[in-house]
Amino acid sequence: MTLLLVQALNGIQLGMLLFLIAAGLTLVFGVMNFVNLAHGVQYMIGAYLGVSLAALTGSFWGGLVLASVAAGLFGLVLEWLIFRHLYGRSDLDQVLATFGVILALNEATRIIWGSNPLELAMPDALSGSFLLVPGLRYPVYRIAVMAAGLLVAAGLAVVVNRTRVGMLIRAGATNGAMVSALGVDIGRLFRLVFGVGAMLAGFAGVLAAPLVSVEPGMGDNLLILAFVVIVIGGVGSIRGAFVAAVIVGLVDTLGRSLITDGAHAAFSAGTSARIGPAVASMLIYLVMAVVLAIRPAGLFGKPV
Amino acid sequence: MIRRLLPWLIFAVFAAIPFLPVGGFVTLVAGRIMIFAIAAMSLDLILGVGGLPSFGHAAPIAIGAYAVAMLDAAGLNHLEYVLPAAMGAACLFAVITGSVALRARGINFIMITLAFAQMVFFAAGSLSDYGGDDGYSLTVRTDIAGQNLLKGGNLYFASLIALIGVWLLLRMIVASRFGRALSAVRQNRVRVQAMGINATAIELTALVIGAGIAALAGVLLANEAEFVSPAYAAWGRSGSLMVMVILGGLGSLHGAILGAAVVVLFEEGMGRYTQHWPLIFGVLLVLAVLFLRNGLAGVRRG
Numbered sequence: 001m002t003l004l005l006v007q008a009l010n011g012i013q014l015g016m017l018l019f020l021i022a023a024g025l026t027l028v029f030g031v032m033n034f035v036n037l038a039h040g041v042q043y044m045i046g047a048y049l050g051v052s053l054a055a056l057t058g059s060f061w062g063g064l065v066l067a068s069v070a071a072g073l074f075g076l077v078l079e080w081l082i083f084r085h086l087y088g089r090s091d092l093d094q095v096l097a098t099f100g101v102i103l104a105l106n107e108a109t110r111i112i113w114g115s116n117p118l119e120l121a122m123p124d125a126l127s128g129s130f131l132l133v134p135g136l137r138y139p140v141y142r143i144a145v146m147a148a149g150l151l152v153a154a155g156l157a158v159v160v161n162r163t164r165v166g167m168l169i170r171a172g173a174t175n176g177a178m179v180s181a182l183g184v185d186i187g188r189l190f191r192l193v194f195g196v197g198a199m200l201a202g203f204a205g206v207l208a209a210p211l212v213s214v215e216p217g218m219g220d221n222l223l224i225l226a227f228v229v230i231v232i233g234g235v236g237s238i239r240g241a242f243v244a245a246v247i248v249g250l251v252d253t254l255g256r257s258l259i260t261d262g263a264h265a266a267f268s269a270g271t272s273a274r275i276g277p278a279v280a281s282m283l284i285y286l287v288m289a290v291v292l293a294i295r296p297a298g299l300f301g302k303p304v
Numbered sequence: 305m306i307r308r309l310l311p312w313l314i315f316a317v318f319a320a321i322p323f324l325p326v327g328g329f330v331t332l333v334a335g336r337i338m339i340f341a342i343a344a345m346s347l348d349l350i351l352g353v354g355g356l357p358s359f360g361h362a363a364p365i366a367i368g369a370y371a372v373a374m375l376d377a378a379g380l381n382h383l384e385y386v387l388p389a390a391m392g393a394a395c396l397f398a399v400i401t402g403s404v405a406l407r408a409r410g411i412n413f414i415m416i417t418l419a420f421a422q423m424v425f426f427a428a429g430s431l432s433d434y435g436g437d438d439g440y441s442l443t444v445r446t447d448i449a450g451q452n453l454l455k456g457g458n459l460y461f462a463s464l465i466a467l468i469g470v471w472l473l474l475r476m477i478v479a480s481r482f483g484r485a486l487s488a489v490r491q492n493r494v495r496v497q498a499m500g501i502n503a504t505a506i507e508l509t510a511l512v513i514g515a516g517i518a519a520l521a522g523v524l525l526a527n528e529a530e531f532v533s534p535a536y537a538a539w540g541r542s543g544s545l546m547v548m549v550i551l552g553g554l555g556s557l558h559g560a561i562l563g564a565a566v567v568v569l570f571e572e573g574m575g576r577y578t579q580h581w582p583l584i585f586g587v588l589l590v591l592a593v594l595f596l597r598n599g600l601a602g603v604r605r606g
Binding site: 029085096099100102103105106107110220227231279288289293296297298 | 351357359404407408409410411412414415416418419420422423426427429430539540543546547550551554580581582583585586587588589590592593594
């Protein structure tokens, strides 16, 4: 039971990281219909910059702030250099060009920082663990990641639903041409969304750096998970991204422990050790296939 | 005129390469190009002609390759059994996943096909009887009616025959009533539906044909490497197949061959000189999308 609780917490924490990445992805897609495979690269860049800048400033917090801002700026440079030429092009052109950006930047990262995994130490203030329930300690840092994710989600919800900029973003997602015709500079609006999205992905990268190994290509798997999240949630919907991120995080983490246990009960030890991890890895894709088979536009998507 | 001759010119170059004094490595790379060209052409039917952005085309290739491995482990190495099993399994996979995926459009279709390919990737990694994540080395190459037609240098010519055969077959399919219906569905789905044609059935058929041909490429690839691993279904592989087709020019079959040549040359050729080839390749890919809008074959479409 306590193990289940730990897994559930880990699942929510993974969900929060996924949400930070998926939020930018879903807004960029919603407002500009732009398929950005290179969004996972922002997460990787954030983690690497976090490691370097934390070493430079001598503090995790300095690294966190500077790397998030730098990742956002880097995203804007990419947007200015490449992506803005791709709006209005077909999905396929966008997939192809951003796939090229992934290849190039993964390799550039390998050249600059080397192939060996790097590590980032947790800040001292958050490095301990606390007694969650009697007999179970849980790391403070993971709780802090969850809190950060929830804060960002709440902040985004306020901005998108309560402010003028948020209203324009929602309007742009519904009918960009009309918003543009009404005198709003949609290019500038989009750069804002893109920059914030890139910054959030970079922020997620720094947050994740103490928990995972920082290595080239670390963004690729998270990118696929983030896409699963926005597709389940319905592209363009922040609320959908949040709900789906928690679902994917929980299903992935709980699935891994429950299915292996369940397979133990149903099959011999050898068989269960074999099929357990495989079925668990497939589970989120299975959830996605089922969701799309029932609701092709995702949970919170506009029906097409 | 040149456009009509170009495919045959390409085939002639492939036929000549083993007889030229270019060394074994060039022949090896050319052999791989032909196998990936078969896979790329099968994706071109789906993506170029049918307009279905499948991001999971590595899956049927992996299924074909694993059919070779599984039958190899069972001691069956005859192409008469291997090929129908490989193609049958891949087609069945396409029927099942295609009927679900075709409910979605656009980005959702891209992602759901990717999801199914990821399932194949993880499933392959769990096959511990066939090496799990480490992969499986074939005990012997597949034979054809007891003859060693895929051994050593023979595989090169078998691949060439398969390449030409698949090109002719796909050209026939594209020109057929079905092919034109498929193209029409891409251009205007609603109108096709209104004319009483079942668009989804047409698209599903294209997915199944594409998967069957991809399985053939998988069988050849497994024999070429004499090795099968989950990496055959990796998402990067699906991505590079898309690159081959789009780079070559959507809807152009010989363009897909050229696209396959460019991608494989980069992977194998450049990989010999610098391990950092993805950097150059990625930059070129971006430049190609920005400036080479109709692909290498230069097909223009309205």
